[in-house]
Amino acid sequence: METVQFENKAYEEAFDVKVLRNAVTSPDGNKLVFSALGSLYISQNGKTPERLTSGTDFEAEPQFNAKGDQIVYVTWNDENLGKIQIYNLTTKKSTVVTKDPAIYRTPSFSPDGKQIVYRKRRWQWSSRISIHYQWNIHC
Numbered sequence: 107m108e109t110v111q112f113e114n115k116a117y118e119e120a121f122d123v124k125v126l127r128n129a130v131t132s133p134d135g136n137k138l139v140f141s142a143l144g145s146l147y148i149s150q151n152g153k154t155p156e157r158l159t160s161g162t163d164f165e166a167e168p169q170f171n172a173k174g175d176q177i178v179y180v181t182w183n184d185e186n187l188g189k190i191q192i193y194n195l196t197t198k199k200s201t202v203v204t205k206d207p208a209i210y211r212t213p214s215f216s217p218d219g220k221q222i223v224y225r226k227r228r229w230q231w232s233s234r235i236s237i238h239y240q241w242n243i244h245c
Contacts, residue, residue, distance in 0.1 A: 110210065118159060123142045123143065125142065126140040126141070126142050127140065127141040127142065127166065128140060128141045128166055128167050128168055130168055130169060131170075131171070132170050132174040133170060133172060133174040134174055136150060136151050137149070137150050137170075137174070138155075138221055139150075139158060139168045139170070139177055140168070140230070141165060141166045141167070141168065144164040144165065144166075145157055145158075145159070145161075145164075145165050146158040146159055146165045146166075146168055146177075146179060146193075147160065153228045154185060158177070158193060159179065159193060160228050161191075161201055162181055162183070163181040163183040163189075164181060164182045164183065164184075165179055165181050166179065166180055166182075167179055167180045167183075167212060167213060169198075169213060169214045169215060170215075171215040171219040172215065172217055172218070172219055173219065173237065174195075175195050175196055176192050176193065176194055176195065176215070176219070177192070178190060178191070178196065178203075178213040178214065178215055178222055179191055179192075179193065179213065180191075180210045180211060180213060180224075182209075186207055187207035187208060188207065188208060188209050188210045189202050189204045189207065189210065190202070190203050190204045190210050190213050190222065191203065192222075200212075203222065206226075208226050209226070209227035210224055210225070210226055210227075211224065211225040211226075211227065212224060212225050215236065
C-alpha cells in the first residue's frame with residue numbers, strides 16, 4: 107500500500123488579514139491606525155497600511171491626540187506585563203509613560219494633550235483572586 111502525500115504548509119509567507127481591531131482615524135481624517143496580528147498599523151490617505159512601530163510586545167487600543175501628531179496605546183507581554191506608550195508621528199519614536207507593570211486599558215489623551223486617562227488593573231493571587239480596576243491620569 108502506498109502512502110498518500112500532499113503539501114501541507116505550516117504557515118504562509120503572506121496572507122490577507124481578516125480582522126482589524128481598535129481602528130481609529132486621525133482628527134484630520136487622513137490617517138487610520140489599527141491593531142492586527144498583535145501590532146499597530148497605519149494607513150495614510152488610503153494607502154497600503156504599514157507597521158507603525160518596531161516593538162516586540164503586543165500592541166492595542168490606539169488613540170490620537172487632538173493635533174493628530176501623537177498616538178497613545180497599550181502594550182503587553184507575558185513576562186513583563188503591560189505598559190502605556192506614546193508614539194510620536196514626527197520623530198517616529200515610542201516613549202513608555204507608565205512605571206508599574208499592570209494590565210492597562212483604554213488610554214486616551216485629554217483635549218489639551220497634556221494628560222492621559224486610562225484604566226489600570228491590578229490583582230493579588232491568593233485563595234481568592236482579587237481584581238481591582240482604577241482610573242488614572244498621567245501628566
